[in-house]
Amino acid sequence: xxxxxxxxxxxxxxxxxxxxLMLKRNVIKSIICIGIMQVAIIIFFLxxxxxxxxxxxxxxxxLQNVADPLPQxxxxxxxxxxxxxxxxxxxxxxHMYHQFGTADWEKAFKLRKDSEE
Amino acid sequence: MNNILIYLVLFPILTGSFLGxxxxxxxxxxxxxxxxxxxxxxxxxxxxxxxxxxVKNSGTIIxxxxxxxxxxxxxxxxxxxxxxxxxxxxxxxxxxxxxQLTESHIEARIxxxxxxxxxxxxxxxxSNDLFNIFVLxxxxxxxISLLIMYKKDTISTYDGMLYLLVNIxxxxxxLFGIGMLYKMTGVIDLTGLxxxxxxxxxxxxxxxxxxxxxxxxxxxxxxxxxxxWLPHAHATPSxxxxxxxxxxxxxVKSGIYLFLRIQNVFSDVFDTYFLxxxxxxxxxxxxxxxxxxQKDIKLLLAYSTISQIGxxxxxxxxxxxxxxxxxxxxxxxxxxFKSCLFLTAGIIIxxxxxxxxxxxxxxxxxxxxVAIACVISILGITGAPxxxxxxxxxxxxxxxxxxxxxxxxIINIGTMAIFLKFSTILFGKGPDIxxxxxxxxxLPVLILSVMCLLGGILSEPIISFLFNVQMSPNxxxxxxxxxxxxxxxxxxxxxxxxxxxxxxxxKIASRLELGFNGVCISMGVxxxxxxxxxxxxxx
Numbered sequence: 001x002x003x004x005x006x007x008x009x010x011x012x013x014x015x016x017x018x019x020x021l022m023l024k025r026n027v028i029k030s031i032i033c034i035g036i037m038q039v040a041i042i043i044f045f046l047x048x049x050x051x052x053x054x055x056x057x058x059x060x061x062x063l064q065n066v067a068d069p070l071p072q073x074x075x076x077x078x079x080x081x082x083x084x085x086x087x088x089x090x091x092x093x094x095h096m097y098h099q100f101g102t103a104d105w106e107k108a109f110k111l112r113k114d115s116e117e
Numbered sequence: 118m119n120n121i122l123i124y125l126v127l128f129p130i131l132t133g134s135f136l137g138x139x140x141x142x143x144x145x146x147x148x149x150x151x152x153x154x155x156x157x158x159x160x161x162x163x164x165x166x167x168x169x170x171x172v173k174n175s176g177t178i179i180x181x182x183x184x185x186x187x188x189x190x191x192x193x194x195x196x197x198x199x200x201x202x203x204x205x206x207x208x209x210x211x212x213x214x215x216x217q218l219t220e221s222h223i224e225a226r227i228x229x230x231x232x233x234x235x236x237x238x239x240x241x242x243x244s245n246d247l248f249n250i251f252v253l254x255x256x257x258x259x260x261i262s263l264l265i266m267y268k269k270d271t272i273s274t275y276d277g278m279l280y281l282l283v284n285i286x287x288x289x290x291x292l293f294g295i296g297m298l299y300k301m302t303g304v305i306d307l308t309g310l311x312x313x314x315x316x317x318x319x320x321x322x323x324x325x326x327x328x329x330x331x332x333x334x335x336x337x338x339x340x341x342x343x344x345x346w347l348p349h350a351h352a353t354p355s356x357x358x359x360x361x362x363x364x365x366x367x368x369v370k371s372g373i374y375l376f377l378r379i380q381n382v383f384s385d386v387f388d389t390y391f392l393x394x395x396x397x398x399x400x401x402x403x404x405x406x407x408x409x410x411q412k413d414i415k416l417l418l419a420y421s422t423i424s425q426i427g428x429x430x431x432x433x434x435x436x437x438x439x440x441x442x443x444x445x446x447x448x449x450x451x452x453x454f455k456s457c458l459f460l461t462a463g464i465i466i467x468x469x470x471x472x473x474x475x476x477x478x479x480x481x482x483x484x485x486x487v488a489i490a491c492v493i494s495i496l497g498i499t500g501a502p503x504x505x506x507x508x509x510x511x512x513x514x515x516x517x518x519x520x521x522x523x524x525x526x527i528i529n530i531g532t533m534a535i536f537l538k539f540s541t542i543l544f545g546k547g548p549d550i551x552x553x554x555x556x557x558x559x560l561p562v563l564i565l566s567v568m569c570l571l572g573g574i575l576s577e578p579i580i581s582f583l584f585n586v587q588m589s590p591n592x593x594x595x596x597x598x599x600x601x602x603x604x605x606x607x608x609x610x611x612x613x614x615x616x617x618x619x620x621x622x623x624k625i626a627s628r629l630e631l632g633f634n635g636v637c638i639s640m641g642v643x644x645x646x647x648x649x650x651x652x653x654x655x656x
Contacts, residue, residue, distance in 0.1 A: 007300070014293060021286055021637040030282055030633065037289045041296060048300045070189070071299065074248050078292070081255050085285055088259050092266065092281060096274040109632040112275045 006047025014040035027096070027103045031089045038082045045071040045078075122180055122193040125164050125203065126240040132157055133232030139225040150228055151218055157232065158211040165204045172200050173585065179245070179308075188309035194245035198445060201583040202242045202374060205449050206367045209456050210235045212561040213359040216460050219558040220357065227267065227357065234260050234363070241371045247295045247305045250375065251288060254337070257371075258284045261350075261364065268355035276349040283346045283636050287336040290644070294329030301326075307382055315385040320656060327383055328647040332640060334379060337372030340430065341400040342639040344423050345631040348407075351422065352415035354472065358463025361415060365422045366456035370448050373429060377445075380433070387655045393434035398524045401427025405531030409538060409617050410626040413472045414462050418455065421535050425451050425498070428528055431521065432513040440516025442586055447509035449583070450572055454494040454506065457565035461491045464558060465542065474538065479547030486559045488543050493566035495536045497573070499606075500529055502599040505572030508580075511590055511598050526605060533609035534617060 017036035024030060054067040093103075100108045136153065139146065172178060178195040181187065195203075214231060217223065237257040244250050258281060266277030299305050301322055302313045317323065336343040351365045380389070404424030411417040429451070432444025464487050469477050481488040493504070500506040514525045572579060577589050631639065 014289075018286075018637070018641065022634055022641055025634060027278070027282075027633075034282065034285055034289065037286070037293075041289065041292050044293065044296045045299070048296065071296075074305075077248075077252060081252060084259065085255065085281075088262070089278075089281055089285070092262065092274070092278050095266065095269050096278045099269075099271045099274045105633040108275055112272055113627070115271050 006043055006050065010040045010044035010047065012040075013037075013043070025105050027093055027105060027108075030105070031086060031093065034089070035082070035086060038078065042075050042078060045075050120180070121164060121168060122178065122195055122243050123182065125161065125168070126193075126236050126243065128236070129157060129161065129232045129239070130236035133229045133236065135229075136225055136232060137229035139229075146225060147218070147223060150223065150225060154211075154214045154218065154228065158207065158214065161207045161235075162204075162211070165200065165207055168195055169200045169204060172197060188304045188306045191249045192245045192306055192308070193243045194308070195243050197583070197585050198374075198377070199242045201445075201449065202370065203239050204583075205452055206235070206238050206242070206370075209366050209452055210363065212460070212565055213363050213456065216362075216463070216558070216561045217357060217359040227264070227360075230260055230264050231359075231363065234264070234368075238367060238371055242374060245307050247298075247307065247310075248292075251292055251295065254291075254371070255285070255288055257368070258288070261368065264360045264364075265350055265353055265356055267357070267360075270355050272349075273353045273355045276353040279633055279636075280346050280350040282633060283336070286637060287333040287640065290329045290640070291333035294326040294333070297326035297329070298323075307378060311382045311385070314382065317386065320386055321652075323383075323386055324648055324651050327387060328644055328651060330379055331376075331389075331647060332644045334372060334376045335396075335643065336640060338369060338376055338430070339372070339400075339423050339426055340396050341403055341427075342643055343636065344400070344404075345636050345639075347423060348416055348419040352413065352419040354413075354415070358415075358459055358466070361419075361463070362456035362459035365419060365459060366452040369422060369426065370452060373426065373433075373448060376430070377433060387651055389651065389655050390434045390436045392650055392655070394431055394521060397427045397430030397432075397434060398521075398528070399427070400424070400430065401528040402531065403427075405528065405535055407626050407629070408535045409531070412474050414466070414474050414477070414539065414542065415459070415472055417474065417535065417539060418458055418462060421498070421532065422451075422455060424528065424532060424535070425455070428510075428513070428525070431525070432509075432516070435513070435516045435518070435521065437516030437518075439512045439588065442580065442584060442588060443509050443512025443514075443516065445584065446576075446580060447506075447513065450497065450505040450509050450569070453565055453572065454497040454569050457490060457494040457562055457569065458498070460562050460565070461487050461494070464562065469548070474542060477542040477547065478545035479543075481543045483547065484559070486563060490559070490562040490566035491543065492540070494569055495540060497566075497569040499533045499536055500602060502595075502602060503570075503573045505569050505576065507595075507598065507602070508573055508576040508590065511595060512588065514598070515594070526601065529602075530605045530609045530612065533606055534613045537609060537613045538617070 014037055017033045017040060020033035021030055048071050049068050054065050057066045057069040097103060100111050102108055139149065172195055180193045182191045182193065217227060234257060237253050240253045241250060244253060262277045262281035265280055266273045295305055302310060304310055304313060339347040351361050401424045404420055404427055408417050408420035408424060411420060429444050429447050432440045432447060465477060465480055466472055471477065497504040497506045500510040514522055517525055581587050
């Protein structure tokens with residue numbers, strides 16, 4: 001059994017990103033970690049049922065060994081969503097930074113509690 | 118009229134996008150917004166009624182977009198539950214928008230975002246394709262985080278940021294789960310998935326994707342360890358009350374709806390009823406404990422949403438038809454009374470200029486109409502006889518077996534304690550302020566509370582109209598439940614009078630809040646526990 005496949009690597013990368021979300025207190029790093037998770041998901045989808053002799057599903061005239069086109073279509077959508085999400089998160093972060101003056105989740109959490117009282 | 122489902126989703130989204138470009142004088146803007154809202158909402162209501170009668174007469178509508186064969190393209194599916202939820206959300210959006218129109222300072226941007234959100238939520242309800250659901254939820258998350266931090270002040274920027282990142286993390290888990298399922302089965306269509314999974318040989322391989330998807334869905338519907346984002350998102354001080362009403366009344370239901378659909382697909386493979394019965398109970402208890410300790414009236418309402426969600430989840434996980442219908446009916450009922458409460462809270466906050474429950478008194482004297490609407494919805498949520506809450510709670514407890522029956526009584530006593538605390542704002546002698554509220558402002562609130570009343574009195578025809586089942590409560594049982602209501606009201610009063618009002622719970626409760634890393638860690642722990650539980654008990 002081969003260990004280094006697209007699927008195993010993507011699972012590894014996904015949980016590296018998730019570990020970053022659990023452990024890192026910087027907001028920018030959290031946004032980057034979400035980006036890492038998205039890349040892992042894209043690799044996973046693209047490697048589903050893919051073998052080295054597959055050809056791209058571009059020409060519709062009865063090619064042999066065509067790669068499954070559905071995950072590729074899904075992932076184009078996901079890439080677009082990823083761009084939108086990252087852009088929104090970064091622009092919201094600018095507003096948050098203006099208000100709190102910090103990029104640290106814990107500090108912002110404490111400041112928020114103080115301003116509530 | 119074949120494509121009506123697509124129009125129901127697309128129409129509000131397109132109108133909303135164009136509305137965002139509107140720039141003109143204030144008086145003209147108000148007129149344009151009023152016309153568009155009324156036109157749009159009545160068109161949507163008519164459309165969803167048409168779909169509802171169509172589904173009742175000739176069964177479920179399934180529509181393949183782009184005319185692809187089954188299980189390849191995106192499909193939209195309108196069955197009884199989906200249409201009922203669509204109708205409910207259009208109704209509530211209408212009231213929220215009318216309420217928003219009467220604000221002194223109206224902006225086109227809020228309406229544009231609300232219309233887009235309405236289209237997305239309808240899309241989530243009718244979509245039958247997992248990836249499509251993922252896309253719609255992701256976009257809805259972005260729209261909602263913009264609505265939460267609309268005023269861009271200190272508190273709301275933090276709340277919006279937390280909401281956005283937590284929910285996107287959860288949806289990443291969801292998408293990863295979809296990927297694993299696709300790898301094994303080759304479909305992402307819910308109907309096709311159910312067919313394949315019922316004969317799927319390798320159950321062990323399904324544990325991880327199921328766990329990933331359920332973790333995301335549980336975060337969306339705010340189950341116990343994963344609810345830290347909800348109260349602040351739903352009750353951030355600067356967000357308009359109409360938005361709180363929409364989020365707490367409708368949007369949270371899309372998470373539960375997803376739970377319902379995914380449980381339905383996996384029901385042949387894993388048996389997780391018991392786990393979610395327990396989780397629902399724990400969530401409900403934690404929700405009312407936290408709600409009772411709040412001082413801010415909007416936060417109190419937001420935490421009580423968590424407690425009601427726990428109850429709905431119990432109803433859906435009892436493995437009995439009547440509890441299931443009761444749970445679904447409670448979703449609809451909760452949408453009505455909770456939006457009514459949030460809107461009345463908005464009116465009261467505007468008048469008193471404070472959200473602290475201790476400094477608001479005497480609403481009854483100042484504005485009886487608002488107070489009456491408030492009382493009716495409080496009676497609804499606590500399950501008083503003749504109101505809608507009592508019917509759905511009756512059906513949930515009708516299907517409950519063993520300890521679950523007592524658990525439901527405990528939850529209801531907790532709910533009563535919350536709203537005994539809430540109702541202190543109605544009486545007493547308040548500060549001398551003027552409440553000059555226009556008649557139109559209290560209109561949506563009043564209609565919502567009348568609907569709570571109708572939902573109780575006419576429960577039989579409504580249930581058979583929405584869900585196509587005949588369910589009539591047994592009179593003697595119902596009287597017994599009504600007696601139980603008054604007994605538990607007494608217990609709740611004693612509890613409130615002698616325990617809750619004496620102890621300072623606020624400090625303890627505020628320590629339980631989690632930051633972003635805490636929410637992510639609890640998500641990881643939840644995922645692990647889920648996978649272990651399914652591996653050991655649910656195979």
